[in-house]
Amino acid sequence: MIKHYIGTKIVLALAMTRLAYNEYRGWTLPEDENGADEGYLVEYTDGGAANHPDHTGYISWSPKAQFDAGYVSVGAVGHLPPHQQRVVAELEQLVDRVQKLEAFLATPLYAGLPDDERQLLKMQADAMVLYMGILNTRAAKFA
Structure with missing residues (x-):
């Protein structure tokens, strides 16, 4: 399979x-x-x-x-240790996903979903933005 x-x-x-x-x-x-x-x-x-x-x-x-x-570009991170490279990569992937989710929330397809599913997607977006803030704070310390 x-x-x-x-x-x-x-x-x-x-x-x-x-x-x-x-x-x-x-x-x-x-x-x-x-x-x-x-x-x-x-x-x-x-x-x-x-x-x-x-x-x-x-x-x-x-x-x-x-x-x-x-792939999503993570910029020039070769000078960072691997665990920090992964944080930067995770942040960039999350930014990309948040942008795509927010774009979806503005579509007619989203508007046609049942109320409970729309609410869960909004909650998901809020959680992703909070997580993005945490990763941003961590990545800012790598400079």
Whole structure:
């Protein structure tokens, strides 16, 4: 059975076309692929064997649309210890989720939900904003 997963890794990414990535790896672009496709060289630094001599982590290429849908920028956090990087990443993910939830609360779909479900979503948004404040306070101490 196929299962659904949510990614939780902090990765390094560099904007790079499919062709540039293939050239970087020393590969020939397959004839059925578009070399102008926008995307990212992605380096996974939290495990996995390196597969390129210029990188300490495993690298791959991701199309821009899939990358943008799956990752939220956390900025330049490489100078922070891993536990602080995770706090910053969690904060940025939470900001993104709060923005999306608040946008949903302004839609006709939300307005058409039963009263109890609308109330629970408002309570969820309030709790998320409170949690965001706590993470903001913690992250402000990392500077």
